[in-house]
Amino acid sequence: MFYPRIEVDLNKIKHNTSTLVNLCKKYKIKVAGVTKVFCADTEIAKAYVEGGVDYLADSRIENLIKLKEFKIPKILLRLPMISEVEKVVEYADISLNSEVDTIKALSKASKGKGVTHKIILMYDLGDLREGYFKEEDLFEAIEEILKLEGIEIIGLGTNLTCYGGVIPRGENLGRLVNLANKIEKEYNINLDIISGGNSSTLHLLINDKKIDGINHLRLGESIVLGRETAFGNRIENTYDDAFQLAAEIIEIKDKPSVPIGEIGMDAFGKTPTFVDRGVRKRIICAIGKQDIDFDSLIPLDDGIEILGGSSDHLILDGTDSKVDYKVGDEIRFKLTYGGILRAMTSAYVKKVIK
Numbered sequence: 001m002f003y004p005r006i007e008v009d010l011n012k013i014k015h016n017t018s019t020l021v022n023l024c025k026k027y028k029i030k031v032a033g034v035t036k037v038f039c040a041d042t043e044i045a046k047a048y049v050e051g052g053v054d055y056l057a058d059s060r061i062e063n064l065i066k067l068k069e070f071k072i073p074k075i076l077l078r079l080p081m082i083s084e085v086e087k088v089v090e091y092a093d094i095s096l097n098s099e100v101d102t103i104k105a106l107s108k109a110s111k112g113k114g115v116t117h118k119i120i121l122m123y124d125l126g127d128l129r130e131g132y133f134k135e136e137d138l139f140e141a142i143e144e145i146l147k148l149e150g151i152e153i154i155g156l157g158t159n160l161t162c163y164g165g166v167i168p169r170g171e172n173l174g175r176l177v178n179l180a181n182k183i184e185k186e187y188n189i190n191l192d193i194i195s196g197g198n199s200s201t202l203h204l205l206i207n208d209k210k211i212d213g214i215n216h217l218r219l220g221e222s223i224v225l226g227r228e229t230a231f232g233n234r235i236e237n238t239y240d241d242a243f244q245l246a247a248e249i250i251e252i253k254d255k256p257s258v259p260i261g262e263i264g265m266d267a268f269g270k271t272p273t274f275v276d277r278g279v280r281k282r283i284i285c286a287i288g289k290q291d292i293d294f295d296s297l298i299p300l301d302d303g304i305e306i307l308g309g310s311s312d313h314l315i316l317d318g319t320d321s322k323v324d325y326k327v328g329d330e331i332r333f334k335l336t337y338g339g340i341l342r343a344m345t346s347a348y349v350k351k352v353i354k
């Protein structure tokens with residue numbers, strides 16, 4: 001057995017996917033399964049596809065290249081870099097865009113390859129990450145884009161609860177839908193996709209607040225962790241432990257809770273403070289900040305408390321646990337979204353997908 005490792009339960013991922021695909025289907029919404037948190041591992045992506053997603057989506061073109069064998073359309077989520085347009089038109093069927101210069105470069109690349117690249121134009125409803133902000137700028141851009149060869153505008157999209165934490169509501173999403181209708185009339189084009197955001201938009205469906213006109217969502221966190229991200233509520237009939245981290249115990253000793261001697265800086269340049277709780281049972285695991293952010297760990301044993309650690313060591317308090325841990329045993333954790341991202345990206349964490 002190799003530690004530390006992250007274990008992924010494909011049946012749980014498939015189950016979560018079909019729960020969310022069915023919820024969205026009720027509202028005639030298609031789902032793009034977002035694969036970036038697990039670096040587009042193809043086995044996990046396959047569980048998405050078996051669970052019924054209509055598209056696969058990722059922010060990085062390297063990840064979409066890994067997914068090239070899947071037959072369903074692939075979406076590049078991060079605005080393309082001009083330096084990567086050749087790869088974008090080859091490996092992404094659709095990309096999200098908000099810059100005419102980039103779209104011109106995509107046009108040139110797709111013309112060169114004799115293909116048509118589809119784009120979804122992004123409109124910012126106030127979260128202040130990507131997308132056109134002023135209607136007149138969007139209209140002006142569309143006029144230029146319609147003149148380009150090898151490019152087809154197939155939709156309008158938005159992104160919320162990312163930078164600004166803005167909650168999707170009928171009001172802001174309604175503005176997106178109205179804008180899409182206006183564009184269709186003004187330019188006599190069909191916008192097949194109205195993409196109403198990410199896992200944060202799900203709270204509207206869960207509470208049966210239907211948003212007419214939105215027919216597409218891009219879901220990552222809700223599938224991998226079974227929660228909506230506007231308020232962080234768990235979603236019924238999903239698992240929150242499809243991804244689990246296991247670390248091996250390398251030391252168990254009773255020690256005081258306050259260090260002995262003059263306190264200076266810790267390994268990361270911060271001056272630590274301590275509460276005296278007497279002698280406690282301290283457990284050290286062989287995992288550190290190079291593998292994981294300690295804030296992202298949720299011990300499965302609720303008698304375990306995370307004290308801290310350094311690059312390669314995680315220090316736990318096991319005094320209140322009912323388990324009689326021994327050196328060489330493993331301690332298991334659920335993870336936050338950031339934790340899954342970091343562990344899946346770390347070369348030191350073994351991936352066990354089953």
Ligand SMILES: *Cc1c(COP(=O)(O)O)cnc(C)c1O
Pocket residue numbers: 034036059077078159197198199200218219220221222229
């Ligand atoms: C990451 C991402 C998503 C998915 O967000 P979740 O909160 O994980 O559902 C959707 N859209 C864009 C543009 C993204 O970058």
